[in-house]
Amino acid sequence: MISRIILATAVAATSALAMGSFAQGQQDAAKASGDLRPASSFTSIGDPTQRSLALFEEAGKVIAHPRCVNCHPASDRPLQGNAMKPHQPPVVRGAANMGAPGLQCTTCHGEKNTPLVTTSIRSVPGHPQWHLAPIEMAWEGKSLGQICEQIKDPARNGGKDLAALHEHMAHDSLVGWGWTPGDGRDPAPGTQAVFGEIIKAWIATGAVCPKG
Amino acid sequence: MQISINGRPRELDVDVDTPLLWALRDDLGLTGTKFGCGIAQCGACTVLIDGNPVRSCVTPVSALEGRDVVTIEAVSGPEAEAVQKAWVGLDVPQCGYCQSGQIMSAIGLLKIEPKPDDQAINDAMAGNICRCATYPKIRAAIHAAAKTLEG
Amino acid sequence: MNLHIPQLTAGPITSRRNVLKGFGGLLLATYVPMQGFAQEAGAQKPAALTPNAFVRIGRDDTVTILSKHIEFGQGPWTGLATLVAEELDADWSQIRVEHAPGDAKLYANLAMGAQLTGGSTAIANSYEQMRRTGAAARAMLVAAAADAWKVPAGEIRVSKGVISHASGKSSGFGAFAEAAARMPIPQDVKLKDPSTFTLIGTDLPKPDSFAKSHGQAQFTIDLRDPDMVVALVARPDKFGARATSFDDSAARAVKGYLRSAIVPQGVVVFAKATYPAMKARAALKIEWDESKAHALGTQAIVADYRELAKKPGKVAEARGTPLDKISAGGARVVEHEFVFPYLAHAPMETLDAVVKFDGKTAACHFGSQGPTIDQAAIATTLGIAPENVSIDVALAGGSFGRRATAGGDFAAEAAACAKAFGENVPVKLLWTREDDLRGGFYRPLYVHRMRGTVEQDGSISAWHHTIVGQSIMGGTPFEKMMVKDGIDTTSVEGASDMPYRVSDFQCDLHSPTLGVPVLWWRSVGHTHTGFAVEAFLDMLLEKAGKDPIEGRLALLDPKAREVGVLQAVAKLAQWRGRKAGDRGYGVAVHKSFDTYVAQIAEVMRGDDGAPKVTHVWCAVDCGVAVNPNIIRAQMEGGIGFGLGHALFASLDLDDSGKVVQTNFDTYRALRIGDMPKVHVVILPSGEKPTGVGEPGVPPIGPAVANAWRALTGEAVAQLPFVRGGTA
Incomplete structure (x- = not known):
């Protein structure tokens, strides 16, 4: 169970060990997460607060997944791949979170995932709204508790109440891309529907956040 | 299929997954646009689509319905x-x-x-x-x- | 204005070699009569004057220079044309440039005896030859004008493309082109005194800039022909594996797919266009025989090399008793080890070649860096005589050494593909980026073990340098020339002959044999020897308490040309020491290919913790500066190339021997935001010009390492600075 997420924020200069423990821990977590338990499997937890906590930790398998965190970076540069390395080429978020003038997300990312015949990269991800989460929605480097508080805070979640938050998590198609990321990319665990149910149940149980 | 290249409609007889790069180069003879990596890492294949730079090596021709492609051969302004x-x-x-x-x-x-x-x-x-x-x-x-x- | 559009050589697949055949017997080794050219080329162009194999003058006054050196960025088109135009007294706006076709009799590199571009020799070997060519053409034009005007040749003046006489008669070159062609070819021409040069030493517009800025320059990949077939080769994962069988049943579903065949390099896929070939290749199922394949990873290789480095190898250069002094040195000994990775050249245009084989002759068109080698390789592959192989040389999108291999690797591969296709149509072999990076012919991996002693008085009393790495020349036709007593000179160049005066010195070499194909890479041995010597020396000077500039100067012969560039770069950078605030400063000086370059790097710690190079100052002494703008551009380019690899690039093999980095996502190239501001000063010199394509590369890595050590105290032990592809 993930109780704390620490993501690599930088790879230090001179050492091959640089990407060591931080990113590695995150990758292991992603791999180990496997499937997503349905919300119904949490009903055995009688205490609503404990159930809410457990539900959010389950949701954390998705939230902390590279498919999600890579586009919720703490800097102006997205991350890339299961190893969550800084995006190559070194693109920046730009004023509208859609890239810099002359090198916008759409320079490389189309409306759909594009399969490639090369052996180095199997597909280029795509979506009609491909963009970065605004900087106030950054998840990279934060604990699950911090992310939880953040996504409930309208000042840091794009002005959403809990219902709107559920709608975003359960039905936004860019969020949904995380489960259909194209060849060569591990999808987020479970399905968006199961994830949506977990978020719904978490809200219904008081939207309790893990500590720390 | 038909796409607009350099201001005029061009007929292409290629599979729809063909990257624009190869349609330009091999089928239309517009060889000013170059192949460098094939995975949108190097930018040698950049064209303008609706005025914005796009990597033609990862853009299938199927994505170009109703859009306007300009290559180095005809870029103007x-x-x-x-x-x-x-x-x-x-x-x-x-x-x-x-x-x-x-x-x-x-x-x-x-x-x-x-x-x-x-x-x-x-x-x-x-x-x-x-x-x-x-x-x-x-x-x-x-x-x-x-x-x-x-x- | 289209004055600078070159007459590019691409187009329908024809062979200009047939044109040359028309010459028959040559009157002179280098000069050939012009009628052959005039007949053939005259079909479409005005009857061209070809006073020799290098210059064609058209009726329209254009002067076309045939460049015996391939243009892939280092500027020989401009350089060779400058030399001819100077002595011809042409106006620069008349000048056009084309590649000369493959013909060693006419177009040999005089430094090598074969038609080959490399070793930064293009200007050095052509300086006299191209000036004589221009002077001879000028004399023939003057003779023709003298005949026509009935005045003594000695009274005729030529300036900026205009032939004139005091009587008021005046003409461009074109009117006399044909008459001049019939004039005897002067064998003894007087060259200008350098003080009267009007073009050499000035910044001339490059003849290829316009086409290259308008998508009009044609590279090999751009060649088209209605009958052309595209060939891609499916290659093994491991070096030395061979295809034994393949199943193309899935590939047959790809529209445009033609067929496949086994070739020595793998399985070639033929298709009507590139993308179908890519799709079909991806759909092939292939059985490989890996029994003889290389199966050692980078980690194991480095471990083995480190072990080897503990013992001295074959001695390349030795004086005094350095090993004894070091054994007895105690605390005065400084020791350091450097590990340099395999590096790929990764030119922007991947390897490609077009070959049309009719069973008896092969007409080839590609960016051939060594046409003489490639002709032989193609001929051998096809089982025909080299004279039945014609090569039209195309512009190439970079090389950095990759387009010349001792065995003409990709030329032979293209020939094998054409032979396998078996029809008399142009077959275009294309490599993808993955093919390029997985394809071998890397700058070898090296381990350097350095030991030295610093005496109480700060003097450096002993120096022992052990190098471990594959020989580039061993096992190639160049072995006889380049490997002496077991020492490949390209493994130790820049180390065994380092310029610093240390009384007790030894440089020795281990040359293990591995199945990873290796090759020269922009500046060859100097890529690693320059780093090891300059970074280690800097550590010794630090221990001695000496300033990096003053310390180096004190160790150099005062007459050495390194002194001039060191002093010049210190002045340019306003050198004030190794550190100032959050900036470290490092210097390095290195001679390669007889050109001397010193650089100072200013380095900060970047946001990502990696070195961020903000400024580089560079002083270069390359003798007479023929094209100052190109020299500056080559220093900038060399610095960028050297810096990008030192910071980011490593071509690794996994434990099974497979290549890890297969495209620019992981084989990281320098990008614009990584490029420092570069300041270049060219030392005035009357020495014969030497090359600039490579010598800008060696000093930048150690200059950055030295600046980084000054800033952080960390001595770099392994390149690149930033590992793991991205940072």
Whole structure:
């Protein structure tokens, strides 16, 4: 169970060990997460607060997944791949979170995932709204508790109440891309529907956040 | 299928997953757009689609319905003129292979940001690799073109 | 204005070699009569004057220079044309440039005896030859004008493309082109005194800039022909594996797919266009025989090399008793080890070649860096005589050494593909980026073990340098020339002959044999020897308490040309020491290919913790500066190339021997934001010109390492600075 997420924020200069423990821990977590338990499997937890906590930790398998965190970076540069390395080429978020003038997300990312015949990269991800989460929605480097508080805070979640938050998590198609990321990319665990149910149940149980 | 290339409709007899790059080069004979990596890492294949720089090596022709593709062979307008004049005037190219893509990206930048500073140039041109490292001259040429556009 | 559009050589697949055949017997080794050219080329162009194999003058006054050196960025087109135009007294706006076709009799590199571009020799070997060529053509034009005007030749003046006489008669070159062609070819021409040069030493517009800025320059990949077939080769994962069988049943579903065949390099896929070939290749199922394949990873290789480095190898150069002094040195000994990775050249245009084989002759068109080698390789592959192989040389999108291999690797591969296709149509072999990076012919991996002693008085008393790495020349036709007593000179160049005066010195070499194909890479041995010597020396000078500039100067012969560039670069950078605030400063000086370059790097710690190089100052002494703008551009380019690899690039093999980095996402190239501001000063010199394509590369890595050590105290032990592809 993930109780704390620490993501690599930088790879230090001179050492091959640089990407060591931080990113590695995150990758292991992603791999180990496997499937997503349905919300119904949490009903055995009688205490609503404990159930809410457990539900959010389950949701954390998705939230902390590279498919999600890579586009919720703490800097102006997205991350890339299961190893969550800084995006190559070194693109920046730009004023509208859609890239810099002359090198916008759409320079490389189309409306759909594009399969490639090369052996180095199997597909280029795509979506009609491909963009970065605004900087106030950054998840990279934060604990699950911090992310939880953040996504409930309208000042840091794009002005959403809990219902709107559920709608975003359960039905936004860019969020949904995380489960259909194209060849060569591990999808987020479970399905968006199961994830949506977990978020719904978490809200219904008081939207309790893990500590720390 | 039919797509608009350089202002006129062109008929293509290729599979719809064919990257625009290869349709341009092999089927339409527009070889100014170059192949460098095939995975949108180097920018040599950059064209303008609806005025914005796009990597043609990862853009299937199926995505081009109703859109307008412009290549180095036909790019025009004040930004293009200013950029290409600066490129020649400063003798930017060495081997020259990446320069079509560099120029298309520079034009795309100047269309949105007519007076870019060094950081804006870095950000816009970060996706275009030049193994000859003509970067100092690319930077100087973009500044020179911006000056020309200022009038 | 299209004055600078070159007459590019691409187009329908024809062979200009047939044109040359028309010459028959040559009157002179280098000069050939012009009628052959005039007949053939005259079909479409005005009857061209060809006073020799290098210059064609058209009726329209254009002067076309045939460049015996391939243009892939280092500027020989401009350089050779400058030399001819100077002595011809042409106006620069008349000048056009084309590649000369493959013909060693006419177009040999005089430094090598074969038609080959490399070793930064293009200007050095052509300086006299091209000036004589221009002077001879000028004399023939003057003779023709003298005949026509009935005045003594000695009274005729030529300036900026205009032939004139005091009587008022005046003409461009074109009017006398044909008459001049019939004039005897002067064998003894007087060259200008350098003080009267009007073009050499000035910044001339490059003849290829316009085409390259308008998508008009044609590279090999751009060649088209209605009958052309595209060939991609499916290659093994491991070096030395061979295809034994393949199943193309899935590939047959790809529209445009033609067929496949086994070739020595793998399985070639033929298709009507590139993308179908890519799709079909991806759909092939292939059985590989890996029994003889290389199966050692980078980690194991480095471990083995480190072990080897503990013992001295074959001695390349030795004086005094350095090993004894070091054994007895105690605390005065400084020791350091450097590990340099395999590096790929990764030119922007991947390897490609077009070959049309009719069973008896092969017409080839590609960016051939060594046409003489490639002709032989193609001929051998096809089982025909080299004279039945014609090569039209195309512009190439970079090389950095990759387009010349001792065995003409990709030329032979293209020939094998054409032979396998078996029809008399142009077959275009194309490599993808993955093919390029997985394809071998890397700068070898090296381990350097350095030991030295610093005496109480600060003097450096002993120096022992052990190098471990594959020989580039061993096992190639160049072995006889380049490997002496077991020492490949390209493994130790820049180390065994380092310029610093240390009384007790030894440089020795281990040359293990591995199945990873290796190759020269922009500046060859100097890529690693320059780093090891300059970074280690800097550590010794630090221990001695000496300033990096003063310390180096004190160790150099005062007459050495390194002194001039060191002093010049210190002045240019306003050198004030190794550190100032958050900036470190490092210097390095290195001679390669007889050109001397010193560089100072200013380095900060970047946001990502990696070195961020903000400024580089560079002083270069390359003798007479023929094209100052190109020299500056080559220093900038060399610095960018050297810096990008030192910071980011490593071509690694996994434990099974497979290549890890297969595209620019992981084989990281320098990008515009990584490029420092570069300031170049060219030392005035009357010495014969030497090359500039490579010598800008060696000093930048150690200059950055030295600046980084000054800033952080960390001595770099392994390149690149930033590992793991991205940072």
